[in-house]
Amino acid sequence: MFEIYFQSDFMGTKIGFYLTLVCSVLLILCCPNIKYWYENKLQFEKKVNFWFGFLFVFGFFVMQSLSFYCLVLKSNDIDSGNYSTVEGAIEDIQIVERNSREEAFTVDGVRFKYNDYGTENSFFANRKHDLDTIQEGRVVKIAYLREGNENLIFELSVRK
Numbered sequence: 001m002f003e004i005y006f007q008s009d010f011m012g013t014k015i016g017f018y019l020t021l022v023c024s025v026l027l028i029l030c031c032p033n034i035k036y037w038y039e040n041k042l043q044f045e046k047k048v049n050f051w052f053g054f055l056f057v058f059g060f061f062v063m064q065s066l067s068f069y070c071l072v073l074k075s076n077d078i079d080s081g082n083y084s085t086v087e088g089a090i091e092d093i094q095i096v097e098r099n100s101r102e103e104a105f106t107v108d109g110v111r112f113k114y115n116d117y118g119t120e121n122s123f124f125a126n127r128k129h130d131l132d133t134i135q136e137g138r139v140v141k142i143a144y145l146r147e148g149n150e151n152l153i154f155e156l157s158v159r160k
Helices: 013-029 031-040 050-079
Strands: 002-007 084-097 101-107 110-115 139-147 150-159
Touching (some): 013 050, 031 050, 050 150, 110 139, 110 150
Antiparallel strands (some): 002 150, 084 101, 084 139, 101 110
16 A cells, blocks of 8 residues: 655646746737837936846746746656656665755666755655655655656655
């Protein structure tokens, strides 16, 4: 009998993607009006070059869109069943604490490594490490996506 300890939540990623995409397009379409308003209507003593500010804001929306798009692709992989599962005892735990906490362990020959700061919020990174969920010998069932050399945990169940 397994109990789900962690499960990814991808709700809002598609909406977030479309919202940032729409904001990017609107920003481009409204650029002449925004430029006119910025240069002629705002009364600041010192103004930053319009194009510098515009490119900064536009770049932000593009990066957000790309981030959401990557999450949408991962969510689609999960929905289509294009992922792997492993079940077994946790072995070979390695913990490195610096400014953040990095953990690695193996389950049935599959290596998992994550960082509580650097891992996307949608995936398991043991941010509640004081709960001792990840322990040597604990039997777990893990559903994960393989991305490059990483195994991203989107569901972690613990044997009760």
